[in-house]
Amino acid sequence: MTIIHLQAENISWQIDNKHIIKDVSFTAKQGETVGIVGPNGAGKTSLLKCLYQENKMTSGQVTLSEISLDLFDRKEIAKKVAVVAQQHEAVFNLTVFDIVNMGLIPHKAFFESNTNSDRQLIDQALTQVNLQQKKYQVFNTLSGGEQQRCLIARAIVQRPEILIMDEPTNHLDIYYQHQILSIVKQLGLTLIMTIHDLNLAAQYCDRLLLLSQGEVRAFDDTEKVLNETLIKETFHIDCLVDRNPLTRKMRVTYAGASHD
Numbered sequence: 001m002t003i004i005h006l007q008a009e010n011i012s013w014q015i016d017n018k019h020i021i022k023d024v025s026f027t028a029k030q031g032e033t034v035g036i037v038g039p040n041g042a043g044k045t046s047l048l049k050c051l052y053q054e055n056k057m058t059s060g061q062v063t064l065s066e067i068s069l070d071l072f073d074r075k076e077i078a079k080k081v082a083v084v085a086q087q088h089e090a091v092f093n094l095t096v097f098d099i100v101n102m103g104l105i106p107h108k109a110f111f112e113s114n115t116n117s118d119r120q121l122i123d124q125a126l127t128q129v130n131l132q133q134k135k136y137q138v139f140n141t142l143s144g145g146e147q148q149r150c151l152i153a154r155a156i157v158q159r160p161e162i163l164i165m166d167e168p169t170n171h172l173d174i175y176y177q178h179q180i181l182s183i184v185k186q187l188g189l190t191l192i193m194t195i196h197d198l199n200l201a202a203q204y205c206d207r208l209l210l211l212s213q214g215e216v217r218a219f220d221d222t223e224k225v226l227n228e229t230l231i232k233e234t235f236h237i238d239c240l241v242d243r244n245p246l247t248r249k250m251r252v253t254y255a256g257a258s259h260d
């Protein structure tokens, strides 16, 4: 049986009298990866922020396993949903360890100290993202890619049911783009992420939500959304879509900006 894990129903978000997100509905099934794709300014980040309540929706609702998000308190939400946002919070002199340790907060009482298994969990997560060597380095002194991997380690330690990531492959080299997406896929969580690279989306997403000017242009299986006509109409770029001979997933090859 298919279990709908997260459902966004008719979400709209408006700011400064501008309608940024317009009546967006979609679902994420238990354990699937939904990619949110679309041109710059389409509203991808704004939509994610509606899901994790940083943007207060003008209308619509988000449910987790059929229960409205409004009915959970912050700590309950943090146990269920982890977020790897695009703009990193100011963290001053915190080390990699301190940041990853924050992932434990939703599971602990105030001032409860770490157990051996907590410490093991942190070490495992740091090993998974290959940051064990930088455990005591100050977060702000890491490279962009290392910071991203550190935040993913924090999300792993948080043990959420749903992971929301805004452009998780930003700043990552090709090896880490694939390594990080493989790691998060292996966690078996329900994953919702914005992603610019359509070929990474093809490889790692089960379904794609294509946004354009704040509206859903398509929401379907990745193979159906990645078609030449939709890509040309939405991104204004000519392309060829065929299959990657190595992965057998869809492959998008770009010809250049469309002048139609």
Ligand SMILES: Nc1ncnc2c1ncn2[C@@H]1O[C@H](COP(=O)(O)OP(=O)(O)OP(=O)(O)O)[C@@H](O)[C@H]1O
Pocket (backbone or CB within 6 Å): 015, 016, 020, 038, 039, 040, 041, 042, 043, 044, 045, 046, 047
């Ligand atoms: N807090 C805000 N105040 C005013 N306008 C905003 C705010 N947040 C987002 N916007 C506007 O909403 C639109 C969508 O922005 P958003 O960052 O969601 O797009 P995006 O699809 O994630 O873009 P990109 O691909 O460039 O990251 C943009 O025009 C942006 O300027």
